[in-house]
Amino acid sequence: MSREESTKGLAVVTGASSGIGYELARCAAQDGYDLIIVADENDIDAAATRLRAAGTQVEAVRADLSTQAGVEDLLTRITASSRPVDLLFANAGQGLGDGFLDQRMEDIQRVIATNISGTIALVHALAGGMRQRGNGRILFTGSIAGFMPGTFQAVYNATKAFINSFSFALREELDGTGVTVTCLMPGATDTEFFERADMLDTPVGRQKKDDPGFVAKTGYEAMMNGEGDVVSGWKNKLMSAMANVTPAETLARQHRKMQSRMGNSLAAPSAP
Secondary structure, three states, rough: OOOOOOOEEEEEEOOOHHHHHHHHHHHHHHHOOOOEEEOOOOHHHHHHHHHHHOOOOOOEEEOOOOOOOOOHHHHHHHHHHHOOOOOEEEOOOOOOOOOOOOOOOHHHHHHHHHHHHHHHHHHHHHHHHHHHHOOOEEEEOOOOOHHHHOOOOOOHHHHHHHHHHHHHHHHOOOOOOEEEEEEEEOOEEOOOOOOOOOOOOOOOHHHOEOOOHHHHHHHHHHHHHHOEEEEEOOHHHHHHHOOOOOOHHHHHHHHHHOOHHHHHHHHHOOOO
């Protein structure tokens, strides 16, 4: 980081090469925060170049946060900045479509490691400093998918259920410390998620999706206001409200219709 540092402070954004993560980083940059952005793709450098247009300092880190080495790599870079982290956007995540038994175990483990293990390892390492200083904000990117059993997306939905739950618990534990925790819970968003998860040929993959800039702005404003959670978009709010009163078995059947493709529908019995 340059010595000409932002008076607002430093924001760390994971999964920031594109989509919601990039847009969250853009919100922070436009608000005057310097950035450390991270992703496991080369596109993170191009993202940093675009974000510097806001006039703040941006450092790009390529690291795989599904691994302990990747998390430690990022923490080393943060320590090297000699600056406290004021905003932490725990946004990195991966999806995985298709039936559980048709997925490769290494892919399943990578989703769990990215969405859960790497995320909470990073938060554990950085939130302690926030608590000690009595100041800081954390935003988790959860999902309304965490409210329902994810038929043909079982692992991903389960990881988001963990993140949703974990964020609420951590928020309560940090109550009164000066550190706030917010959970952003978007629905289907127009990002590379569905292509990477091999879900473009599913109903949810083909449907109209939310704009990532709108989703990120909703989450950023909720974070800065100290809110505990926010669901982006009225349709998603309705879906999350219905999920709270709908039996899990029914939700699993409904999710199957959203995720089913020709192979899935033939491999399993029809739902009533």
